């Protein structure tokens with residue numbers, strides 16, 4: 716970075732350097748986080764799976780746990796989903812599921828159109 720090479724030029728240069736740093740940080744989603752296990756600062760990409768560079772512990776164990784709970788819920792939801800085609804489904808069952816899914820999609824589209832209509836024209 717050009718501005719980083721000449722920090723002696725005064726406050727404005729230093730400020731713009733800090734701003735550039737902040738911007739690149741927020742765009743790359745990288746940041747620093749103090750590890751709650753060893754107390755060292757380490758890079759943090761704001762992902763639940765990020766680990767500390769010093770002690771290799773998870774930086775955000777609570778969000779990792781939440782992520783696992785969410786994924787487990789999604790997995791259960793998918794497995795109980797009537798419209799999902801199973802491997803041992805007969806051709807008829809696949810047709811029933813696909814037709815059901817299509818009807819469900821059409822119904823959802825109508826519901827959304829209706830909601831949009833009501834919210835747009837009722838005010």
Ligand SMILES: [Zn+2]
Pocket residue numbers: 750751752753754755767768769770771772
């Ligand atoms: Zn650590």
